[in-house]
Amino acid sequence: KAGVTQTPRYLIKTRGQQVTLSCSPISGHRSVSWYQQTPGQGLQFLFEYFSETQRNKGNFPGRFSGRQFSNSRSEMNVSTLELGDSALYLCASSQLGQGDTEAFFGQGTRLTVV
Amino acid sequence: TQLLKQSPQFLSIQEGENLTVYCNSSSVFSSLQWYRQEPGEGPVLLVTVVTGGEVKKLKRLTFQFGDARKDSSLHITAAQTGDTGLYLCAGPPNSGYALNFGKGTSLLVTP
Numbered sequence: 409k410a411g412v413t414q415t416p417r418y419l420i421k422t423r424g425q426q427v428t429l430s431c432s433p434i435s436g437h438r439s440v441s442w443y444q445q446t447p448g449q450g451l452q453f454l455f456e457y458f459s460e461t462q463r464n465k466g467n468f469p470g471r472f473s474g475r476q477f478s479n480s481r482s483e484m485n486v487s488t489l490e491l492g493d494s495a496l497y498l499c500a501s502s503q504l505g506q507g508d509t510e511a512f513f514g515q516g517t518r519l520t521v522v
Numbered sequence: 523t524q525l526l527k528q529s530p531q532f533l534s535i536q537e538g539e540n541l542t543v544y545c546n547s548s549s550v551f552s553s554l555q556w557y558r559q560e561p562g563e564g565p566v567l568l569v570t571v572v573t574g575g576e577v578k579k580l581k582r583l584t585f586q587f588g589d590a591r592k593d594s595s596l597h598i599t600a601a602q603t604g605d606t607g608l609y610l611c612a613g614p615p616n617s618g619y620a621l622n623f624g625k626g627t628s629l630l631v632t633p
Binding site for chain 2: 412414441443449450451453456464498500511513514515516518
């Protein structure tokens, strides 16, 4: 079965712009989590959605937002981009989103803010 | 606060050598997962350890979960260049639904 698909793979944006990233989970998976990965901080949790509801949110400013659609696809949005937002954004899907269930990651979207 | 601390941060070895990387915490985890991430890709789950003292083998990789369920190790025997990557450990949260990740061990295996 198809894996987790993230689009686009690469993005270059200018400071102050906004960006929307997309994630299509594995069929049947209802939980989608988003992570930001940087060399200095590692993988940091952004938010998790289950059946269109945000169940958990990490410690990121309000410029970072997300949503999940009825087909479990998810989008995250970053407004007023800053240079420090440059990172690899990863999406992971799982069946229930419980911490001890297997999470499947997409290839990520590499965002560069200039 | 990084609940899971991984060491070493970087490791460069030659093909054929053995190595061990560690994942430590002051907190008890009900389970721990190990992922490998190759450059430009997302992490891929290698194994989940659940029982204290558990040892799991995946070909040349041996994973161990500490008796107190606060630490884990990954041992690679006769490393190959294909083992190069970032090794991440992760554990379930005390509350909520987000996995806690360590910062990872970056492994480079040279011919």
